[in-house]
Amino acid sequence: MVFGPSPLLPVVNDPDGKQHDPLFTPRVESAVSKAQELNFPPDFIFGSATSAYQVEGGIVDTNWNRWENRKTRKDGGDTIKNGESAGAACDMWNLFETVDLPLIIQLGLGSFRFSIEWSRVEPTEGNFDNIALARYVSWCRKLREAGVEPCVTLLHFTEPGWFIDRGGWEKRANVACFVRFAKHVVERLAPHCSQWCTLNEPVGCSVNGWLAGIHPPGRQGAVVTTCCVLFHMLLGHRDASKAISAATPAAGKPMWIMIANNIVWFEATWRWNVLTRALAAFLNMFFNYCCMDLCVHGRLICVFDLFFCLFGIRRDMRSLRGTINTIGVNNYARVQLAMGLFTCCCPSKPAVRGDGEVCSGEQNIAAGCISGDPHNPRFEMSDMEWDLVPSSLGKALRTFWKRYRLPLLVTESGIADGNLNDERRVRYLSGCLRAVAGAIDDGVDVRGYTYWSLLDNFEWAEGFRPRFGLYRIDYTDMSRHETGGLRLYRDVIHRHRSKHERSTASTASTPSPDSVAIQIDGVAADDGTKQGGATASTSDPVLANGVTSDEGTAVTNNDVDC
Ligand code: BGC
Numbered sequence: 175m176v177f178g179p180s181p182l183l184p185v186v187n188d189p190d191g192k193q194h195d196p197l198f199t200p201r202v203e204s205a206v207s208k209a210q211e212l213n214f215p216p217d218f219i220f221g222s223a224t225s226a227y228q229v230e231g232g233i234v235d236t237n238w239n240r241w242e243n244r245k246t247r248k249d250g251g252d253t254i255k256n257g258e259s260a261g262a263a264c265d266m267w268n269l270f271e272t273v274d275l276p277l278i279i280q281l282g283l284g285s286f287r288f289s290i291e292w293s294r295v296e297p298t299e300g301n302f303d304n305i306a307l308a309r310y311v312s313w314c315r316k317l318r319e320a321g322v323e324p325c326v327t328l329l330h331f332t333e334p335g336w337f338i339d340r341g342g343w344e345k346r347a348n349v350a351c352f353v354r355f356a357k358h359v360v361e362r363l364a365p366h367c368s369q370w371c372t373l374n375e376p377v378g379c380s381v382n383g384w385l386a387g388i389h390p391p392g393r394q395g396a397v398v399t400t401c402c403v404l405f406h407m408l409l410g411h412r413d414a415s416k417a418i419s420a421a422t423p424a425a426g427k428p429m430w431i432m433i434a435n436n437i438v439w440f441e442a443t444w445r446w447n448v449l450t451r452a453l454a455a456f457l458n459m460f461f462n463y464c465c466m467d468l469c470v471h472g473r474l475i476c477v478f479d480l481f482f483c484l485f486g487i488r489r490d491m492r493s494l495r496g497t498i499n500t501i502g503v504n505n506y507a508r509v510q511l512a513m514g515l516f517t518c519c520c521p522s523k524p525a526v527r528g529d530g531e532v533c534s535g536e537q538n539i540a541a542g543c544i545s546g547d548p549h550n551p552r553f554e555m556s557d558m559e560w561d562l563v564p565s566s567l568g569k570a571l572r573t574f575w576k577r578y579r580l581p582l583l584v585t586e587s588g589i590a591d592g593n594l595n596d597e598r599r600v601r602y603l604s605g606c607l608r609a610v611a612g613a614i615d616d617g618v619d620v621r622g623y624t625y626w627s628l629l630d631n632f633e634w635a636e637g638f639r640p641r642f643g644l645y646r647i648d649y650t651d652m653s654r655h656e657t658g659g660l661r662l663y664r665d666v667i668h669r670h671r672s673k674h675e676r677s678t679a680s681t682a683s684t685p686s687p688d689s690v691a692i693q694i695d696g697v698a699a700d701d702g703t704k705q706g707g708a709t710a711s712t713s714d715p716v717l718a719n720g721v722t723s724d725e726g727t728a729v730t731n732n733d734v735d736c
Pocket of ligand 1: 225228374375378436504506586626633
């Protein structure tokens with residue numbers, strides 16, 4: 175297992191002094207045509223994702239409800255920007271079957287990733303609400319009936335209040351609570367679902383909550399507790415993974431077991447600065463590799479492995495070996511590190527945006543004299559203040575393939591673009607799809623791409639301002655509206671399908687791609703007849719049971735053939 179500097183992301187220098195990622199094409203027309211020319215393997219899965227707290231609405235007693243109610247964090251900032259709360263969110267809890275499922279089918283998705291809300295399924299300790307769970311079972315069944323494979327996340331940042339009262343992830347004894355919940359869910363959902371993420375971004379979750387203090391419980395600089403929380407989550411993952419492996423899957427559907435890891439590339443802004451380069455290498459190791467090293471090999475790279483063995487957890491670390499069989503990759507941001515004035519020890523630096531608004535400080539780091547920023551002013555950025563660098567996804571896929579030789583699934587990739595004319599989303603999505611196709615051409619075993627998110631959602635500490643959705647939500651009536659990004663994605667998916675339907679019709683059998691670690695079946699495609707036309711031609715504003723074509727978007731039907 176390697177530890178050292180990784181290659182920098184490629185940069186194009188523009189004549190006006192600005193810079194851009196080579197895959198982030200400046201002109202939308204050319205981004206669209208490049209995406210339309212892409213080729214993916216026949217069984218490649220195009221998906222999209224959500225998480226319960228961000229979209230379902232009506233969730234009342236979790237660590238995040240409490241964080242919302244607290245209003246102010248330790249450094250004086252808002253716990254949630256402008257005191258917002260998730261509240262009814264997109265009301266997906268009530269609208270999934272009637273509104274969102276038809277949208278998923280019309281879009282032509284091959285998989286849909288969503289999370290199970292622990293506080294709904296186990297509202298009080300040890301008492302399961304099987305009616306709530308039955309609704310998730312029904313979602314899985316209906317998705318599958320439509321040819322869309324469910325991808326279930328067991329823990330996406332939210333835990334029930336009673337679990338927090340017991341001390342949450344800080345206490346090892348509480349791991350058993352999560353495992354009990356996971357087993358209960360897996361037992362009921364396993365016949366209807368073959369793709370599983372036990373945890374979403376355990377590193378980000380522990381760092382944001384216990385080191386940076388920008389997510390609950392809002393502790394700052396608690397280095398040891400951060401490591402304990404992460405370690406306990408991994409133990410929970412290990413036992414959940416065992417439950418998934420032991421469950422009986424549906425015929426011909428081997429289980430994919432993953433953790434959705436947030437891959438953030440840290441880079442030294444000034445290459446000559448050995449200190450920041452060393453720090454970047456360390457942060458890449460901690461953020462990007464440590465969980466996967468443990469879950470694939472049961473060990474960390476040598477010095478770190480020795481260090482943690484001293485704490486008497488050697489056996490636990492080894493027991494994590496082989497607990498995933500697919501690598502889940504979430505990718506959004508890269509962070510550039512620079513030396514500055516000594517800033518004391520303040521791991522999160524609330525950034526001020528151009529319009530004077532203050533961001534939550536997610537991924538902004540300032541500790542000692544080093545600061546890290548996900549935005550370099552020479553680059554174009556998203557509404558999260560993250561530079562738009564789709565090449566970072568390609569780098570993640572190639573690096574992880576080289577390191578682990580396991581199949582990969584992009585479990586999240588997306589952009590917050592709140593403009594009605596969401597050209598940035600179109601250009602970024604095109605870039606990310608090209609990054610994936612390029613990695614596949616280089617021999618990387620990527621099984622699918624999941625756009626984050628299907629719907630605009632409650633963006634944690636940032637509230638509702640960032641708009642990640644393929645469908646834009648009008649929160650006044652919960653109507654869903656198409657974006658330019660959606661039209662591009664649908665077009666790519668439908669071209670892919672018709673290409674492969676044609677080629678399967680003309681060949682007796684299609685050879686399945688070599689499987690490296692596990693045999694993973696492609697997800698059966700829905701028949702092409704339901705797609706496209708009906709949705710794209712709907713032009714009235716929508717209510718709870720339809721969608722509109724948003725005339726305000728710049729990517730017109732001339733750009734994307736819907
Ligand atoms: C999380 C999502 C979040 C997205 C965009 C990911 O890290 O899993 O919940 O909405 O990033 O910030």
